Amino acid sequence: MILVLDASVLIDLCHCRLVTLLxxxxxxxxxxxxxxEVKESLPPDFEPDLFFFEDITEILAFRTEHRSxxxxxxxxxxxxxxxxxxxxxxxxxxxxxxxxxxLRALCKISEIPCHGILWVLDQFxxxxxxxxxxxxxxLREILDKGSWLPKEEVRKRLKHWCKxxx
Numbered sequence: 001m002i003l004v005l006d007a008s009v010l011i012d013l014c015h016c017r018l019v020t021l022l023x024x025x026x027x028x029x030x031x032x033x034x035x036x037e038v039k040e041s042l043p044p045d046f047e048p049d050l051f052f053f054e055d056i057t058e059i060l061a062f063r064t065e066h067r068s069x070x071x072x073x074x075x076x077x078x079x080x081x082x083x084x085x086x087x088x089x090x091x092x093x094x095x096x097x098x099x100x101x102x103l104r105a106l107c108k109i110s111e112i113p114c115h116g117i118l119w120v121l122d123q124f125x126x127x128x129x130x131x132x133x134x135x136x137x138x139l140r141e142i143l144d145k146g147s148w149l150p151k152e153e154v155r156k157r158l159k160h161w162c163k164x165x166x
Contacts, residue, residue, distance in 0.1 A: 001026030001093045004080045005048070007037045007072055008099035008147075012117040014041040015145045016138035022048075022120070024129050026092075029083065033059075033075035051079045068102045077103060080112055099147070117142060118153055125161075136162040 003026050010030065013019035020043060022028045028048040035042075035050060053059060059074050066074065080096040087094060095113045097120060098104060107114035121138060124130040130138070139157060143149070 001095065002029060002083055002087070003027065004029045004031075004051075004076050004083065004094065004096045005034065006076045006096070006098040006100060006103065007034050009097040009117050009120065010034060010038055011041055012099070012142045012145075012147050013120065014038070014043070015147075016141040017043075018124065018130070018134075018138055019043060019046050021124060021129055024127065025120070025123055029079065031072065031075040031079050033072040037072045051075075051082075053078075066102075066106060069100075069106070073098070073100055073103045077106060077110075077112070080107075081110070084112065099149070116149075117147070118149060118157065121157070132161045133163070 003022060005022075005028065010019065013022065029051050030048045032050060032052045053075060056071075058078060059071060062074050062078060063069060063071065069077070076096060076098065080094055083094045093113065095115060096103070096107055097115055097117075098107075099116045104114050104116075121130075121135050125132065125135050136158065139154065139161065143154065
């Protein structure tokens, strides 16, 4: 599995100090635009594969069609689309990880697999990378930093993951 991260998911994972665990789910890719956006938040032992855009013409052209996307969001979409095209014959799953509503909507229309931070935490639990207690703590830390997540989905997870309730 190849995971392409946008800034929101990357920042959330840094806030709860679980970003280095991502490599246990698959290959982790960030674009040079995302790296420039969150550089100071990254721990030194986080070593994703970097996807560089030598020519930003494609990103700028794409943004003329999708004005609501930031340059970093456009870069992760185009990176994901490129990786999907490059890996078709090898068939690894490429997933864009984002919390941005506009980017998620574009992924849905374009039939690009897309998930957010809650899916990442679910995957960590399913693969026994973290415990329920760690998931509870992580989600609370993410919420404490002001992350906007779907209230009902957060409520369900807190109820299930946290022994002391929520």
